[in-house]
Amino acid sequence: MSSKGIQVETVEDVEAHRIETIDGTAPPAGVDKALRVLKAADGPVHISDEDDKRLLRKIDLHILPIMLFGYMLQQLDKSSLSYTSVFGLAKDANLKGNEYSNLGSAIYWLQVAAQPTTAYALVKLPPAKFMGINILCWGVVLCCSAIAKNYTGLLICRILMGAFEATIAPTYVALVAMWWRRAEQSNRNAAWYCMNGVAAMFGSLIAYGLGHIQSKLHSYQIIFLFTGCLTIVFSIVILLFLPDSPLTARFLTEQERIMVIERLRHNQMGIETNVWKWEQVLETALDLKTYVWMLLLFCVSVVSGGISTFGPLIIQEFGFTSFQTILLNIPSGFVQIMIVLIAGFVATRMKLKSPILMFAILGSLVGCIMIRFIDRTPSHRGVLLFAYYLLQFFTAITPMTYSWATQNTAGETKKKCTNAAIFLGQYAGNIVGPLLYSSKQAPLYRTGLTINMCMFAALVGLIVMAVLTLKVLNRKHAATRVSMGKSAQINDLSMAVHNYNVDDAGEAYDVDNAFRDLTDKKNEDFIYVF
Structure with missing residues (x-):
């Protein structure tokens, strides 16, 4: 049965007239906008x-395709440097x-510095419009990379690209x-993140085709121009068609908007407030979880940062030509897609992430050890390629950590600050x-591969620490509920794979806590997930 008796014409009317709550008082400033809508x-x-x-289905069809293509473009643009490397970028420029290595790292320099301002902007500004403008700007910068003919010009373009991509x-x-x-x-996080693999596959094919063009331009210039123009066109799609939130989505009717908000209630995470709260910033800084998530992303990104930049060169050092290298990089993208999607599916069914993360780490570690210690001889090419594809299992770790951190954080400002912290760790890595x-x-890359093995070992310890921390926090919340006269146990309907309504909770709890912009630590009804 749909919602009944809805007394509101538009979301804007709700905000303009400050809908009163049941007891006749208006919701205080700083509560989630969704609460005002539900009170209507x-x-x-x-x-x-x-x-x-x-x-x-409606949300998936209207939101996911835009997100998927947008993230594929970001990875394609970011990886354009590695594609151009096998076509003589170092010689042409x-x-x-270490100038090529510096270009690989430069895109992340301003991404680290931009995280605090990005967190603030995501609270205060419409997120889709904010992102669309940044995509437009990075597309322009990528096109400008085509006219850069030396290290300085390429370095400036890579730094600027990093600043704009930091928001995505x-x-x-x-x-x-x-x-x-x-x-x-x-x-959903797995779906958009697996576009890294799609970009690796199609990017290799695109680079293969563009690399054969006979022109006065260098191959790297043609690749930069193509990907940059494609990004500029797509930024217009983002600005026109991606809604900023369920409260303003044009593809939903007013009744559907209210039902979408209701189905998110048991997340206990809210939707949006547009109010920056410094007390939540402080809580983020003092929360042990913040640093666990940040270090998880740092460690896996040390691996991914090196492999994404030097991956094609590592394959080439197995004994393949430039064009063979580009083609042999395609299966690695397929492996990334499959491992990310399978990990997301299994984690959803099991309602657990830590075992999936451990499995991904084990696969990557085995691949890394093989590449590190197997000799580069023609007879070992097949084994080395298999090891390289096995190493790609690490790609499942990042989206799984995104979901794990997001699902265990509440409070609008705290969510954005936690995101800033984990992405700071990621970009630093x-x-x-x-x-x-x-x-x-070359050809063994011993230093990089050895440190990668150390990073995988560190990831295991961090995952164990995360699980223990979340268990302690759940016990604290259960004790708090008991002291308030509530049941110690609450059904976590937000992790149910079937539909639910408020009445299905079966336990006494404050149904409006979800939309009062409480942090996960301040909301005793918040349940941490492993």
Whole structure:
């Protein structure tokens, strides 16, 4: 049954007239906008199974395709440097020493510095519009890379690209938390993140085709121009068609908007407030979880930063030509897609992430050890390629950590600050990763691969620490509920794979806590997931 007695014409009317709560008072400033919308409904909002499935399909069809293509473009643009490397970029641009490694890291320099401002902007500004403008700007900069003919010009372009790309992944994580239930988030984060693999496959094919063009332009200039123009065109699609939140989505009717908000209630995470709260900034800084997530992303990004920049060169050093290298990089993209999607599916079914993360680490570690110790001889090419593809298992770790951190954080400002912290760790790792490799280490790249093995070992310890921390926090919340006269146990319907309504909780709890912009530590009804 759909929601009944809805007394509101538009979301804007709700905001303009400050809908009163049941007891006759207006919601205080700083509460989630969703609470104001729900108070406009006359009585509880019930959602049938049919309505729930229809709404989920509608959200998936209108939001996911834009996110998927946008993230594929980001990875394609970011990886354009590695594609151009096998077509003589270093020679054409007269790169020397570690200058190529510096170009691989440079894109992340301003991404680290931009995280605090990105967190603030995602609270205060419409996220889709904010992201669309940044995509437009990075597309322009990528086109400008085509006219850069030396290290200095390429370095400036890479740094500027990093500044604009810094907003994309944090915005995606925020959008997933804003549109989908916790049980649905792992699959959606996996879906857009696996576009890394799609970009690796199609990027290799595109580079292969563009590399054969006979022109006065260098191959790297043609690749930069193509990907840059494609990005500029897509930025217009983002600005026109991606909604900023469920509260303003044009593809939803007013009744559907209220039902979408209702189905997110048990997330206990809210949707949006546009109010920056410094007390939540402080809580983020003092929360042990913040540093666990940040270090998880740092360690895996040290690996991914080096492999994404030097991956084609590592394959080439197995004994393949430039064009063979480009083609043999395609299966690695397929492996990335499959491992990310499978990990997301299994984590959703198991309602656990830590075992999936451990499995991904084990596969990557085995591949890394093989590449590190197997000799580069023609007879070992097949084994080395298999090891390289096995190493790609690490790609499942990043989206799984995004979901894990997001699902265990509440409070609008705290969510954005936590995102800033984890992406700071990620981009710092991406800076360090390429610096561990150097053309002087070819063909074995011992230093980079050895440190990668150490990073995988550190990841295991961090995952154990995360699980223990979350268990302690759940016990504290259970004790708090008991002291308030509530039941110690609450059904976590946000992780259920079926539809639910407020009445299904079966336990006494404050149904409005979800939209009062409480942090996960301040909301005793918040349940941490492993």
